[in-house]
Amino acid sequence: MYSREHEKFVQANPVKSMVGRAERVCSLIAELIPQLYTLKVEQLADAMTDVYKKLAHKNQVHRIDIDETGQTRIMSREGDEIPFDKSAGENQVFATALLAGLAKISGIDAPLVVDTPLGRLDSTHRANILKYWVSDKKRQVILLSQDKEIDRETYAMLERNVGKTYLLEHTEIGNGVGKTMAVENEYFKELIA
Incomplete structure (x- = not known):
């Protein structure tokens, strides 16, 4: 009912x-x-x-x-x-x-994008952060580093985990206008040689 x-x-x-x-x-x-x-x-x-x-x-x-x-x-x-x-x-x-x-x-599992990743760190913090970033193969980290920020020793720690590298090259076209190009596998060229 x-x-x-x-x-x-x-x-x-x-x-x-x-x-x-x-x-x-x-x-x-x-x-x-x-x-x-x-x-x-x-x-x-x-x-x-x-x-x-x-x-x-x-x-x-x-x-x-x-x-x-x-x-x-x-x-x-x-x-x-x-x-x-x-x-x-x-x-x-x-x-x-x-x-x-x-x-x-x-x-x-989103990529972690880090600008100037190591610039303000002492050597111990640098090593700890690098070890953390590469400790998980599933973790994707995109480092936007300055030209002198990653030296040979630092690159050696990362090398086997680096998928691709890019060097951003800026070219002045004129009148304060420029263009930036991403050139693949140029960034660490001098460290590899």
Whole structure:
């Protein structure tokens, strides 16, 4: 009896029925979003912590915490906040950990594009970041480096993982106008010779 009457109601009031279902879905989403946000933030903090520990040469970091506003804190094993070193190198390590963490939790294997990848890093951070980038064969990294940024030693670490290289050559055409061409396999020519 109820199902027959319900069916008549639905047929008579299809818009009301759809509105009711939409309201229930909206209510469910409103309940789930805060829970999912917290879960994703925790996953991002875990992924960032894992990558940061691989990249940083300071072993004092236990965890990176992210609060509900998105603020990050670097924590020691004792639970104390470690003041963040604002050097360009430390900022780059932190940014790399953030990007790698986002890539990991998204589940998307998107290429990582890094401009001036090693310019502000000391030798230890350089080695750690290079090892991280080449540690996963599925990870595609596009490095936009300056001409003196990657030397013979650095190139030797990367060489077996390099798919292609390009040298950007700019030519002045005239009146302040120029064109830039990407020339394949020219960038490291002098390092290979």
